[in-house]
Structures are given as structure tokens and as C-alpha cells.
Amino acid sequence: MSGSTSGAASRQTPGVRLVVVHPDKEVLAQAAAARLLTRVLDVQSVRSPVHVVLTGGSVGIATLAAVAASPLVPAVDWSGVHLWWGDERFLPDGDPDRNETQAREALLDGLVAEHGLPAANVHPMPGPTSVATPEEGAAAYADLLREYSGEYSGEYSGEQTGEQSEEAVPVPAFDVLLLGMGPDGHVASLFPGHDGLAARGTTTGVHGSPKPPPERVSLTFDAIRSAREVWVVAAGAEKAEQVAAALADGSVTEVPAAGAVGQARTLWLLDAQAAATTPPR
Numbered sequence: 001m002s003g004s005t006s007g008a009a010s011r012q013t014p015g016v017r018l019v020v021v022h023p024d025k026e027v028l029a030q031a032a033a034a035r036l037l038t039r040v041l042d043v044q045s046v047r048s049p050v051h052v053v054l055t056g057g058s059v060g061i062a063t064l065a066a067v068a069a070s071p072l073v074p075a076v077d078w079s080g081v082h083l084w085w086g087d088e089r090f091l092p093d094g095d096p097d098r099n100e101t102q103a104r105e106a107l108l109d110g111l112v113a114e115h116g117l118p119a120a121n122v123h124p125m126p127g128p129t130s131v132a133t134p135e136e137g138a139a140a141y142a143d144l145l146r147e148y149s150g151e152y153s154g155e156y157s158g159e160q161t162g163e164q165s166e167e168a169v170p171v172p173a174f175d176v177l178l179l180g181m182g183p184d185g186h187v188a189s190l191f192p193g194h195d196g197l198a199a200r201g202t203t204t205g206v207h208g209s210p211k212p213p214p215e216r217v218s219l220t221f222d223a224i225r226s227a228r229e230v231w232v233v234a235a236g237a238e239k240a241e242q243v244a245a246a247l248a249d250g251s252v253t254e255v256p257a258a259g260a261v262g263q264a265r266t267l268w269l270l271d272a273q274a275a276a277t278t279p280p281r
């Protein structure tokens with residue numbers, strides 16, 4: 001055990017993984033929001049811009065709502081923050097089931113209107129309003145990511161493996177990459193047993209998602225693993241089994257969340273129910 005705080009139990013693995021357990025989903029969302037704002041402030045004290053990747057899903061959106069309600073919002077220089085998505089449901093602009101729509105309602109519209117977040121710093125994944133297929137959306141987003149990949153130079157073939165690809169992925173230097181986790185262990189739109197798990201490059205079109213809607217756009221594992229910090233947020237008893245499997249370094253094919261690892265740090269931010277079958281370490 002290390003780093004326990006009031007209401008939270010933390011476990012630090014020898015490497016770069018930290019598991020933090022909060023009493024319930026509400027506290028989890030509040031704590032994740034506080035942690036996110038603090039991280040953005042910390043990064044802004046040493047460099048700018050800050051790149052944050054958002055997630056959809058229950059805890060992901062609850063976290064954004066908690067950010068919106070935080071008194072720390074004005075402490076951030078939002079003009080120096082860029083917001084991206086880890087995945088998107090392939091639905092028309094404004095559809096209530098788009099991760100973008102939910103994030104805008106929960107937080108982003110308010111940041112743009114009242115706190116100086118430039119609308120141009122919000123980078124949603126394209127949907128059928130602007131492209132014909134998830135593949136076209138994935139290609140357009142890959143181009144946008146490359147445009148902002150200041151630290152990257154050279155051609156990326158999408159063929160590299162392991163550490164080599166982690167160093168060469170043409171995406172912005174993501175400071176924090178948030179991921180929700182489904183009860184089946186999926187992260188972003190990378191589902192158990194699906195082709196997307198092995199997709200190369202930085203983005204992929206998804207068909208036949210077991211969770212509606214069937215068509216989606218997702219970052220690949222190469223892009224996810226390029227992030228300095230990956231934070232997996234999950235709540236609820238229905239996720240306990242896959243949380244335990246991922247934290248036991250289970251097969252990424254069966255539990256995609258097991259493959260969600262940050263370059264510097266991986267945080268698992270859980271509620272007590274989601275952590276219920278994870279043995280203390």
C-alpha cells in the first residue's frame with residue numbers, strides 16, 4: 001500500500017501503475033476531476049500546450065461534469081489546452097449518443113463560453129456528418145493528430161512494433177489520456193477479439209461493435225500507449241471481473257484494458273465495487 005488518502009486506498013506496483021479505489025462512483029468522478037485539474041495545472045507550470053484525451057462512458061462524462069463544477073476551473077489557462085477523444089460512436093453531429101455531444105454538454109460548451117477555451121482546441125472525431133465511413137473518419141483524425149505531433153518528425157509506416165512504435169507515433173504528446181472501461185473489458189472502441197486490437201497506425205475504423213452503435217472510430221493501442229499518462233476510470237460491480245483480469249496482466253485479446261498503459265504512469269481509478277475482486281497488492 002502507498003499513498004493512501006482519506007476515502008481512497010492506493011496501490012503502487014513496482015513499475016508505473018497506481019490503483020486508487022474510491023468509495024463510490026460519485027466520489028470517484030469528483031476525485032478524478034480534481035486529479036485532472038491538478039495535472040493540467042502542474043503541466044502548465046512547466047510547458048504549454050497541454051493535450052488531454054477525453055473518454056465517453058458513465059464515469060468519463062461524470063468526471064467532466066465534476067470538472068465543470070469545480071472552483072479550480074478558472075485556475076487553468078484553457079487557451080493552452082487541447083482536447084481530443086479516444087473514441088467516438090459513428091453518429092451524426094449533435095447526436096445525444098456521441099461522446100462529443102455528451103462532453104460538450106457536461107463541460108466543453110461552458111469552457112468555451114466562459115473560460116477562454118478556444119473552440120478550435122476541441123478536436124472531435126469525425127462522424128457521418130462529414131465523412132462517409134468510419135475508415136474515412138479514422139484517416140481524417142489521423143491526419144489531424146499528425147498535424148499536432150510537434151515532437152514527431154519522419155515517416156510513420158504503421159509497421160513498427162514495441163518500443164520503437166511508442167517513440168514514433170505521430171500524435172500530440174498526450175499529457176493525460178482518459179479511458180473508460182466497459183464490462184467486457186473494452187477501452188476506447190477496442191473490443192475483445194476484434195480486429196481493432198491489432199490495428200496499426202494511430203486510428204482505426206470499427207464495425208460490428210458489440211455495444212451500440214456498431215460503427216465507431218478509435219485510437220489504436222499504439223496511439224494510446226504513446227500518452228505520458230493513461231488513466232482508466234471504472235465503476236460498478238459488473239466491471240469487477242475484467243478490472244481484476246486487466247490488473248493481473250491478462251490477455252489483451254480477451255481484456256483490452258490490460259493493454260492500456262502510459263509511458264510514464266498508468267492510473268486505475270476505481271470505485272469499491274469495480275475493485276471488489278482485485279486482490280490487494
Ligand SMILES: O=C1O[C@H](COP(=O)(O)O)[C@@H](O)[C@H](O)[C@H]1O
Nearest residue numbers: 055056057058059180181182188
Ligand atoms: O461506448 C463506450 O463505452 C466505454 C465505457 O462506457 P461505460 O458507460 O461502461 O463507462 C467508453 O469508455 C467509451 O469511450 C465509449 O465509446
